[in-house]
Amino acid sequence: MVVTPAGLRFAGRMFPCTVGRGGVSDAKREGDGATPRGTHRIVGMLYRPDRMARPTNWAVPIRPGDLWSDDGGHEDYNQMVRAPYPYSHEALRRADPLYDLVILTDWNWPYAVPGRGSAIFMHRWRRPLFPTEGCIGLRPRDLAWIAPRIRFETRLIVR
Structure with a gap:
């Protein structure tokens, strides 16, 4: 998969996509809204089983209480955690459909550097071309x- 200003290229097809409101960056930081430039491995997939069928045999259900830690001062930074969780986090099980299907990248994972940025996902966009x-965002x-066609060797390249 290659992301350029023209969109996302995968399996010989082009798909319109969005990136972060901060554009594409070589110096990604927590909260800057940027998408990190580089080659990223696909390391997982999450889905809402109450809203869709399992997209692959290796996709993991998003359960009530699943969260993602974005607290750079905590040891769980850039990891999936469970509620109750008193530190800064983002809910994975949302009322809106944004995270019904999430493809996880290895950005700043598995050994997160505080402040480098957390959770670069591939997920549905809010609306066409909204950052x-x-x-x-797709x-x-x-x-x-795309989801069922991802393989172990699939990489996300952001240019």
């Missing part, structure tokens, strides 16, 4: 098409 907080149907 994300640093993730890659149309829901395109994300659903």
